[in-house]
Amino acid sequence: MLKIEHVxxxxxxxxxxxxVSFSINNGEILGLIGQNGAGKSTTFHSILNFIxxxxxxLWDGEPISEKLFDKIGYLPEERSLMPKLxxxxxxxxxxxxxxxxxxxxxxxxxxxMEKFAVKGKKTDKIKDLSKGNQQKVQLICTMIHQPSLIxxxxxxxxxxxxxxxxxxxxxxxxxxxxxxxxxxxHDMSNVEEVCDSLVMLRTGEVVLxxxxxxxxxxxxxxxxxxxxxxxxxxxxxxxxxxxxxxxxGNHYFIRLENESDGPAIFDQLTDGHYIEEFSQRPPTxxxxxxxxxxxxxxx
Amino acid sequence: MNKMWIVTAQxxxxxxxxxxxxxxxxxxxxxxxxxMGIGSISAxxxxxxxxxxxxxxxxxxxxxxxxxxxxDVAKKYTTxxxxxxxxxxxxxxxxxxxxxxxxxxxxxxxxxxDLDSGTKSRVQIYLSQVQQQFxxxxxxxxxxxxxxxxxxxxxxxxxQKNVGKQNIAMLIxxxxxxxxxxxxxxxxxxxxxxEIASEKGTKIMEIIFxxxxxxxxxxxxxxxxxxxxVTQILVYVLGGWIVLNYAKSASLTKDFFADNQxxxxxxxxxxxxxxxxxxxxxxxxxxxxxxLSGALVSKAEDASKAAQPSIMLAMLTFFSTxxxxxxxxxxFAKILSYVPFFSSYFMPLRVINHAASPLEIGLSLLILxxxxxxxxxxxxRMYKGLMLQTDTHGFWSSLxxxxxxxx
Numbered sequence: 161m162l163k164i165e166h167v168x169x170x171x172x173x174x175x176x177x178x179x180v181s182f183s184i185n186n187g188e189i190l191g192l193i194g195q196n197g198a199g200k201s202t203t204f205h206s207i208l209n210f211i212x213x214x215x216x217x218l219w220d221g222e223p224i225s226e227k228l229f230d231k232i233g234y235l236p237e238e239r240s241l242m243p244k245l246x247x248x249x250x251x252x253x254x255x256x257x258x259x260x261x262x263x264x265x266x267x268x269x270x271x272x273m274e275k276f277a278v279k280g281k282k283t284d285k286i287k288d289l290s291k292g293n294q295q296k297v298q299l300i301c302t303m304i305h306q307p308s309l310i311x312x313x314x315x316x317x318x319x320x321x322x323x324x325x326x327x328x329x330x331x332x333x334x335x336x337x338x339x340x341x342x343x344x345x346h347d348m349s350n351v352e353e354v355c356d357s358l359v360m361l362r363t364g365e366v367v368l369x370x371x372x373x374x375x376x377x378x379x380x381x382x383x384x385x386x387x388x389x390x391x392x393x394x395x396x397x398x399x400x401x402x403x404x405x406x407x408x409g410n411h412y413f414i415r416l417e418n419e420s421d422g423p424a425i426f427d428q429l430t431d432g433h434y435i436e437e438f439s440q441r442p443p444t445x446x447x448x449x450x451x452x453x454x455x456x457x458x459x
Numbered sequence: 460m461n462k463m464w465i466v467t468a469q470x471x472x473x474x475x476x477x478x479x480x481x482x483x484x485x486x487x488x489x490x491x492x493x494x495m496g497i498g499s500i501s502a503x504x505x506x507x508x509x510x511x512x513x514x515x516x517x518x519x520x521x522x523x524x525x526x527x528x529x530x531d532v533a534k535k536y537t538t539x540x541x542x543x544x545x546x547x548x549x550x551x552x553x554x555x556x557x558x559x560x561x562x563x564x565x566x567x568x569x570x571x572x573d574l575d576s577g578t579k580s581r582v583q584i585y586l587s588q589v590q591q592q593f594x595x596x597x598x599x600x601x602x603x604x605x606x607x608x609x610x611x612x613x614x615x616x617x618x619q620k621n622v623g624k625q626n627i628a629m630l631i632x633x634x635x636x637x638x639x640x641x642x643x644x645x646x647x648x649x650x651x652x653x654e655i656a657s658e659k660g661t662k663i664m665e666i667i668f669x670x671x672x673x674x675x676x677x678x679x680x681x682x683x684x685x686x687x688x689v690t691q692i693l694v695y696v697l698g699g700w701i702v703l704n705y706a707k708s709a710s711l712t713k714d715f716f717a718d719n720q721x722x723x724x725x726x727x728x729x730x731x732x733x734x735x736x737x738x739x740x741x742x743x744x745x746x747x748x749x750x751l752s753g754a755l756v757s758k759a760e761d762a763s764k765a766a767q768p769s770i771m772l773a774m775l776t777f778f779s780t781x782x783x784x785x786x787x788x789x790x791f792a793k794i795l796s797y798v799p800f801f802s803s804y805f806m807p808l809r810v811i812n813h814a815a816s817p818l819e820i821g822l823s824l825l826i827l828x829x830x831x832x833x834x835x836x837x838x839x840r841m842y843k844g845l846m847l848q849t850d851t852h853g854f855w856s857s858l859x860x861x862x863x864x865x866x
Contacts, residue, residue: 234669240662257670
């Protein structure tokens with residue numbers, strides 16, 4: 161279990177992290193979300209001991225030190241490999257730094273390249289690969305030594321939907337063998353699809369923390385999707401409606417003050433008439449993210 | 460395998476497998492080979508043209524001359540006609556016609572220019588010897604009288620000390636040593652700074668530092684570069700040994716080596732031993748400084764800029780030895796022979812000139828070792844901070860923010 165307790169970090173006058181606490185169990189996937197500069201990479205750098213911080217970070221009850229490095233797989237935000245090495249040399253070198261022998265790693269390279277659909281031969285030089293393939297090689301380097309803690313900083317950036325699915329698949333496989341996985345992403349759909357829980361950071365502070373469903377439920381079923389011949393103005397005039405967005409045709413998205421306002425709206429909209437669609441549900445992560453970012457803008 | 464050694468092996472193999480390293484190693488041999496080849500060809504052709512033909516109706520006269528001066532004679536020309544043709548086509552410098560007229564030996568040289576003084580004196584010595592033989596036969600002397608006339612004067616040289624050659628050996632040793640140190644420092648300062656800066660540019664350091672400690676990585680890198688330098692020196696030593704052995708027996712150079720054996724041995728002795736240790740430790744110190752410089756840039760393209768402090772310091776130390784070349788006992792030379800960075804030039808200078816006691820040499824080595832240890836430890840500790848900050852500030856602000864990164 162990775163436990164982050166009251167971690168703070170200041171760079172000059174800027175408070176990069178302010179009393180950040182959360183935890184992640186073995187066999188769990190946690191999404192770390194937040195705007196640029198929210199403190200996601202600083203959190204990762206603190207976990208990896210790249211920087212000094214105040215507070216505590218423990219992995220299975222121990223502070224993270226060099227002896228735990230072999231159990232960690234880390235993918236930095238900016239992709240970085242040694243351009244003059246071949247795929248095979250690069251994977252072997254980084255795996256050896258994780259205390260894996262050449263004998264252990266070499267036979268696995270082909271299957272990992274196949275798993276991530278890396279185009280090219282293992283004797284190809286890194287510099288000759290496309291950006292997407294370089295990223296896949298880096299993902300192999302992150303995972304080939306079967307780490308127990310996997311830290312991925314924006315792993316989906318630069319990947320097309322097909323390759324994103326390959327990555328999600330390997331993340332889930334690592335989870336199934338008991339690894340704890342923490343990744344940052346700007347794409348809430350990936351977080352919603354893969355993660356068990358999430359932590360949202362805003363200017364270095366945790367503003368959301370919990371299981372995905374629990375977090376969504378915190379906001380209640382305050383969203384309505386309706387298909388009606390009412391006009392936008394009529395919908396906006398309804399009581400307890402905070403906002404209405406016209407999507408397309410007769411489709412509208414309505415945000416309510418409270419979950420309990422739904423039935424009253426339903427009654428008014430139908431009023432004995434047929435209505436094509438009326439759906440009440442909690443906000444998506446993406447909407448929650450926007451809401452939280454919006455709150456910050458108003459503060 | 461310890462992670463430090465993995466880094467060492469990776470750094471070493473990446474460097475020695477590169478074309479630039481192979482070229483760096485081979486260049487002196489290629490240039491040396493070309494130089495020797497050209498020298499040998501021009502010497503051979505010059506030799507051919509400097510030779511003379513010897514012609515005589517008396518075979519014993521011709522054979523006697525050839526026996527004494529075989530290197531000077533173009534033996535294939537045995538007749539006047541053939542020799543004339545060879546002279547015309549400038550294959551020989553001329554031809555010598557030897558004859559015996561009533562026990563008086565005669566020699567006539569035919570050529571386009573005067574005989575060179577060496578050949579002329581050898582011809583005269585030969586003619587005198589032959590004439591003396593004829594004279595002794597003509598005089599019909601008894602054995603004792605003949606033996607008495609054969610008595611030669613004696614000439615001996617009693618040289619107390621080979622001071623001149625020793626001085627030349629010291630001068631050669633000094634120049635070979637300082638130039639070698641300078642070239643190695645300049646070359647490897649750039650290579651080290653480039654190596655470090657290129658890694659920083661790719662930001663692979665975050666992956667590396669999530670696998671091993673910065674100190675292990677830093678020391679591994681330095682050892683890797685040092686092994687490359689040792690490899691280069693070993694290749695040069697081995698190559699030099701092969702060339703030296705070849706040159707000792709090669710017709711072109713054997714006389715030179717035979718005449719200067721003591722001086723050559725003295726130069727070789729001066730270059731190895733404790734001086735080589737100063738060279739290696741100096742290179743380690745400069746390599747650490749270059750690694751620090753390389754860590755202060757934010758992208759690989761700036762690596763040449765990063766190597767500047769080390770290169771400037773190497774140049775300063777190199778040129779500062781010049782005034783003390785003939786004055787190794789001066790107070791400045793003595794002080795600088797203990798100052799790290801300078802001591803790699805100044806202590807060997809003093810050692811070559813027998814101006815340093817074993818205690819002084821030991822003290823200077825100790826200071827150098829302690830400095831390397833302290834610098835390696837201190838820079839190793841701040842290495843992580845330097846390598847992980849990639850803001851594009853200037854040199855000094857990079858150093859400042861690198862130092863502050865871990866705070």
